[in-house]
Amino acid sequence: MRLTKFGHSCVRFDLDGGSFVIDPGVFSDPAALDGVDAVFITHQHADHCNDPELRRLLEDEPETRIYGPESLSNVLGHLPFTAVSAGDAIPVAGTEVKVIGRQHAVVHPDIPAVSNVGYLVDGVFHPGDSFTVPDEPVRVLLAPVSAPWMKLAEAVDFIREIDAPVVHPIHDAILSKDGITIVDRNLANLIGEPYQRIADGNPTTI
Incomplete structure (x- = not known):
């Protein structure tokens, strides 16, 4: 399995x-979508779901499948996608994507919570915007490190x-370039050897 980060929370899996x-999402490189069989969305926020790019993808490759929580219809409208929820398992690319979790982390009590699902792929876990902990071992965690709903202590x-x-x-x-340096230094000190940054566009094989 090869993982490539394409900016922000966008990670491509090649098997x-x-x-x-x-x-x-809108902060990600659209090249991540080139030639994919499927797209998995954790929740409806634009930094995770770039609906104009998804529309273009389906115009060019109408067989591509899109998966996400039912609330994704709020931004995708009539764009075809398959609604998934916790407990589902989707076969794709010769493996299985397990759906875990239900809710976005709290940004502020005055801001309504939205649905958020995480995805577990052969032990690689992408939580979206949540602190959901799977009930099975995780061998690679794709960990959110900076967000309006998070402070450093919560990430740790x-x-x-x-x-x-x-x-x-x-x-x-x-995060700015300096901000990334500060966050990486703090998390590396607090987490230790497991903490390893993948440079955007640089594949890593697991």
């Missing part, structure tokens, strides 16, 4: 049986609770 991408506690042997940071587009 012998095909390719798919999770959370191609989440990473420690999952206790994956490898942690790759995601959800970092709102």
Whole structure:
């Protein structure tokens, strides 16, 4: 399995049986969608779901499947997608994508919560915007590290609770270059060897 981060929370999975991408949002490189068999969306926010690019994708490749929570219809409208929820398992690219979790992390009590699902792929977990902890081992955690709904202590506690042997940071587009350096230094000091940044566009094989 080859993982490539295409900016912010967008990660592409390339396997012998095909390719798919999770959370191609407005801060992500649209090249992540090239030739994929499926797209998985954790929730409806634009930094995770770039609906104009998805419309273009389906115009060019109408066989591509899109999966996400039912509330995704709020932004996709009549664009065809398959609604998924916790407990589902979707076969794709010669593997299985398990759906885990239900709710976006709280931004502020005055802001209504939206549905959010995470995806577990052969032990690689993408939580979207949540602190959901799977009830099975995680070997690679794609960990959000900066968000309006998060502080550094929460990121550390989440990473420690999952206790994956490898942690790759995601959800970092709102950080400046200096901000990324500061966050990476702090998390590397607090998490230790498992914390490993993947440079955008640079594939890593697991």
